[in-house]
Amino acid sequence: MKVQLMDPGDDTELGDDDPPFAEDVAADLHLHYLWDAMSGGDPFLRAVARAALLRPLADPGTIRYRQEALADCLRHPATIAELYDIAVDAVTIRRSLFLLPVHGHPDLELSTAVRMLTELADRLDRLRRVRAPVTGGFASPAFRRFFAMIEQELDDAFMARLRRTLRELSFPQGLLTSAGIGPGGEVVSQILRRPREENRRLFDRTPMRRPVFSFTLPDRDEAGANALARLRDRSVNDVANAATQSVDHVLAFFTALRTELAFYLACGNAVNALHTLGAPTCTPDPWAADATVAIGLYDPCLALRTGRAPVGNSVDLHSDLLVITGANRGGKSTLLRSLGTAQLMMQAGMPAPARDLAMRPVGQVYTHWAREEDAELRRGKLDEELGRMGRIIAVIRPGDLLLCNESFSATNEAEGSQLLLDVTRALVDAGVRVHSVTHLYEFARAVERIPTLRPDFLRAPRTDAADHRFRLVPGPALITSFGLDVYDQVFGGHDATAAVHRPTSGHGSAGCRCNSGDPDPEPGARA
CATH class of the missing domain: 3.40.50.300 (P-loop containing nucleotide triphosphate hydrolases)
Incomplete structure (x- = not known):
């Protein structure tokens, strides 16, 4: 899934590296006053505003794309704020669940990924609920594409399948896997299996249908427990990798959504601050050829x-x-x-x-x-x-x-x-x-x-x-x-x-070199 609210071609990555002489530009143009107004006291909004302003777009079409998206945001501030809250909630799930990164233990990785995906599925459902009543009020290509993507890729069938898969990956009836025996009794060809429907019924899992072979580890058999844990890790390794990649994909979507909505919220803050002072703003025309x-x-x-x-x-x-x-x-x-x-x-x-x-x-x-x-x-x-x-x-x-x-x-x-x-x-x-x-x-x-x-x-x-x-x-x-x-x-x-x-001699007049920096404590301000 792609957000693409700031660029019609891809999600916008503002990055951390400043272009050359960015600090000089910011200081000379006094841009920190603008960034403070755009932030509304939020450091993240300020960082996004700073990065976006110092990386000017050269394509008039992309500029117009953002202008139209911003017009939608200014018309529907409550909806944009709700979408932003969902995105912020999603990217902070790991911290709210007190989950730590787990590497090298596929079983724990899978368990963590399933918990994360279960919580992220709830946030995706919230996005779907926001989309339903507001799609008709948004006119920009950016938001029309975004809401259409939500409707198509997160439909009822997909969400039901996602939740069913997450329940299966929690292994409520235990883990089912197949394996072979290699040279020297080594376990080979381990494959995680999805239980068939008939295997879930009570009578199909009793000795009346087929013999059952099982073993029980003694309470203090630490070596046996470690061996079984290694077998379980090997069984779920591929699934754990896939689940972790799914978490990364969904988190990347919400991270991009948070960043791009933060830009529009910051623009709205700046517009409101200037209008409060009686200073006008307009939607500029980026198609001016030579003027x-x-x-x-x-x-x-x-x-x-x-x-x-x-x-x-x-x-x-x-x-x-x-x-x-x-x-x-x-x-x-x-x-x-x-x-x-x-x-x-x-x-x-x-x-x-x-x-x-x-x-x-x-x-x-x-x-x-x-x-x-x-x-x-x-x-x-x-x-x-x-x-x-x-x-x-x-x-x-x-x-x-x-x-x-x-x-x-x-x-x-x-x-x-x-x-x-x-x-x-x-x-x-x-x-x-x-x-x-x-x-x-x-x-x-x-x-x-x-x-x-x-x-x-x-x-x-x-x-x-x-x-x-x-x-x-x-x-x-x-x-x-x-x-x-x-x-x-x-x-x-x-x-x-x-x-x-008075007639002067040499280069210029006596007043010509009086002021080298045009000092003006409030240049251009109304008296």
């Missing part, structure tokens, strides 16, 4: 951290290269996180943090954020950035997405611009999508002059109007990032307006 079009896109992790719905942005991107520039604390890093998180959520089959969203799937998502200075002073910031970028380039593939936030900002304007330009151009030419937040004006102007890159530009405007704060607009880079505005807000007494329009 990312979003209306009201926001950072869900920011919403969950601040407890309020952030300002949304609308974007219309058609290039593999996006360059985001503009005013300090204007929401640039927040938009970058919004795009990265929405990409991962969409490719996990989750609702997206926007009013409407269409995105093209990517392979893996990588991040290259500016880091704090090494506290141990073993290497400089630029050295660390170059080394980390080199490790990313070693594993990144065409079709992947790289999010850069102030990359190579640890050096001067000219050198940082040239480094970022060389890396960006090589990656885009190789088929990698790059979204970059930068204050490097020379870099922004350089990519604008390279026709093969065809970059999209977004800019954080310099405005104090509440309606436009943190709303980015299309536009090429300006020579200033208005860093003196931040200076005025913090220290006061400086005419930022005059300063930013």
Whole structure:
């Protein structure tokens, strides 16, 4: 039996091994806020949510398959919770029965397997009872296939045969086996036999029908008891192996059911948490060929951290290269996180943090954020950035997405611009999508002059109007990032307006290099 609620081709194995740079992606995008909301306090749900989000699907058909299954789960939360409880109960049976693994003793293995299968049969019956009243209310291919499988493979005839076989394997009338005698009186050719119906009647087992040959072991005949136990083990060895494999098969089914339902429960928790804050979600379109079009896109992790719905942005991107520039604390890093998180959520089959969203799937998502200075002073910031970028380039593939936030900002304007330009151009030419937040004006102007890159530009405007704060607009880079505005807000007494329009010399303006990390305690949040 296969669950296949997350993938139409097979059961989903999320595994324990993280993809490369998973911890960096999680930290840079603040994904732990999202995972906490998805978990609802359950560590298992959090682990499933983490694994699913860090392993994006590349096939739009599979993404749509999950989206439709999730829609069913959101319409029938009580049924999904009941199915999940059955699965959890099934995978913990061994612990509830205080059964320990038994190896090398076929008779004990068979006894343990029969007890396990008897309990698992009860859980299968519970699944059948859930299926009966709800099948008409589920519309997704995933759940329609699942309930049809339950109906076909666990019908009344199968369940009756299963319970009859389990009663036989408990040997209520003793074990019946046949054997031959080999050279030297050795017992050979032992075969476990199923008693015939006529052998179960009283008069067919009396001496009036045929002679009965038997022997009785003396009370203290330990050697004889051990020999008989070995004969019994040899008789049931094949059946014990088959029964143990059956237990493993049924437990694997319930384990997969628990994992896949846990994903949908976690998605439901996230949706409820965001809707409680007034933050909208939508079902994204994964079939967008060459564009990312979003209306009201926001950072869900920011919403969950601040407890309020952030300002949304609308974007219309058609290039593999996006360059985001503009005013300090204007929401640039927040938009970058919004795009990265929405990409991962969409490719996990989750609702997206926007009013409407269409995105093209990517392979893996990588991040290259500016880091704090090494506290141990073993290497400089630029050295660390170059080394980390080199490790990313070693594993990144065409079709992947790289999010850069102030990359190579640890050096001067000219050198940082040239480094970022060389890396960006090589990656885009190789088929990698790059979204970059930068204050490097020379870099922004350089990519604008390279026709093969065809970059999209977004800019954080310099405005104090509440309606436009943190709303980015299309536009090429300006020579200033208005860093003196931040200076005025913090220290006061400086005419930022005059300063930013003052003629400058060298590379960029005085405000261009003021902020290398776009610090914003609540970027994009509503005032």
